[in-house]
Amino acid sequence: MAAPALVRVVEREARVFRQLWRGSVFSSVVTPLLFLAAMGIGLGDLVDERSGSVDGFDYLVFVTPGLLAASAMQTAAGESLWPVMAGTKWMRFFHAMVATPVAPGDVYGGFVVWQALRVVLASTLFLAVAALLGGVVSWWGVLAIPAVTLCAAAFAAPLAAFAVGRESDQSFALIMRLAIVPLFLFSGTFFPVDQLPDALEPVAWLSPLWHGVELARSATTGSADLGPTVAHVVVLAAVIAVSWRLGTRAFARRLTA
Numbered sequence: 001m002a003a004p005a006l007v008r009v010v011e012r013e014a015r016v017f018r019q020l021w022r023g024s025v026f027s028s029v030v031t032p033l034l035f036l037a038a039m040g041i042g043l044g045d046l047v048d049e050r051s052g053s054v055d056g057f058d059y060l061v062f063v064t065p066g067l068l069a070a071s072a073m074q075t076a077a078g079e080s081l082w083p084v085m086a087g088t089k090w091m092r093f094f095h096a097m098v099a100t101p102v103a104p105g106d107v108y109g110g111f112v113v114w115q116a117l118r119v120v121l122a123s124t125l126f127l128a129v130a131a132l133l134g135g136v137v138s139w140w141g142v143l144a145i146p147a148v149t150l151c152a153a154a155f156a157a158p159l160a161a162f163a164v165g166r167e168s169d170q171s172f173a174l175i176m177r178l179a180i181v182p183l184f185l186f187s188g189t190f191f192p193v194d195q196l197p198d199a200l201e202p203v204a205w206l207s208p209l210w211h212g213v214e215l216a217r218s219a220t221t222g223s224a225d226l227g228p229t230v231a232h233v234v235v236l237a238a239v240i241a242v243s244w245r246l247g248t249r250a251f252a253r254r255l256t257a
Contacts, residue, residue, distance in 0.1 A: 058134075066189035082172060
């Protein structure tokens with residue numbers, strides 16, 4: 001895969017985003033911050049009053065990295081489904097790209113990389129506001145940005161690989177409702193997964209979001225352990241690596257057919 005061509009795809013996505021970014025501010029930045037205010041401050045005061053702490057932290061501190069990772073997941077998931085359909089069927093700009101020296105693998109790689117970079121922008125704003133509100137208690141919190149970026153890529157890579165082979169978007173809403181929303185609720189975002197029923201706890205461990213939440217939480221609270229941190233990174237990197245291989249093939253099949 002030629003790196004310059006991949007970079008050109010990222011540049012194209014950035015140029016488009018520069019024209020359209022206002023339409024995504026509410027969903028990717030404002031909505032997560034409203035969740036943080038409602039859950040971390042509003043509900044958090046009640047939780048702290050009744051239980052004192054969650055995993056040893058004020059609820060605002062506990063929920064901040066969870067919402068950071070979950071909003072990154074939601075942004076990456078939504079932007080890796082319908083926009084891929086637009087590129088292959090509705091507007092076919094992916095086909096226009098491969099009519100140049102850009103290869104299908106470059107299109108896929110550049111698209112996934114751009115989704116990760118988008119998350120960096122939104123997550124940085126979220127983390128800055130959360131820190132002002134008291135939701136980040138360690139200077140290591142800046143490492144939550146690469147953590148949730150890795151988590152976002154672990155969703156963008158497989159979902160883009162899946163979306164490129166679809167002929168309609170009927171399954172996309174089901175993915176968001178039956179997969180992304182439950183992961184948002186039950187991957188350690190709002191409460192520790194060890195409070196789930198025993199049968200569901202291992203399912204949560206399989207979620208890339210849980211690994212992203214744990215990485216971000218260890219950063220924002222300054223409680224990182226080397227062993228678990230490495231394990232979370234390895235799992236997310238493995239998801240991306242496998243998906244990248246499958247996605248490159250899927251884009252090649254669709255865009256050269």
